[in-house]
Amino acid sequence: MLPDEVARQLKRNADGLIPAIVQENGTGEVLMLAWMNDEALHRTLTTGRATYWSRSRGEFWVKGETSGHHQHVRSVKVDCDGDTLLLTVDQTGAACHTGAHNCFFTELTK
């Protein structure tokens, strides 16, 4: 269970979730955004492997469990108002399910 001193720093949405930005260690590349509940954060902090809550599947999701594209977590930070996390990770292979290294490959223009 997530320790109280961590849990009380967090502001969750109506579904008990908080967005986690995932940034690659070294390159600084923003890889993806995923969602965590308290237990996913607890597992991430204690195992060192990025673990999210899949909103579409309604289950915990250890990144790389099926793809092999693990994220080894170097640090987890919470923002000034407690409603966003920033993970720094060592990414094995591609972060995106499309095979791209990160999920942000479509630029919008006016």
Place this chain on the structure above:
Amino acid sequence: MLPDEVARQLKRNADGLIPAIVQENGTGEVLMLAWMNDEALHRTLTTGRATYWSRSRGEFWVKGETSGHHQHVRSVKVDCDGDTLLLTVDQTGAACHTGAHNCFFTELTK
């Protein structure tokens, strides 16, 4: 109004909002996360100044309008499944309301 070809790429939450990760041009520093509705994105794309929807105040929020800490937008990307934006910006001064350059200055530990 946001052009149809942009609008149809986006998946909004129940409140019509989409999270926008803000990354600093050059340094790669993740500065903050804020939220946009379609009109905020439209204003961001057309003015080149980062404009968000303030969930707490329920109004549009041109970053820097009161603080002077503007964000000049270099690019806006949407992720592979259309539910997160990534802005690259030139940040004037501090991005965080605390005066810190970015909002992620609190590290969590197990």
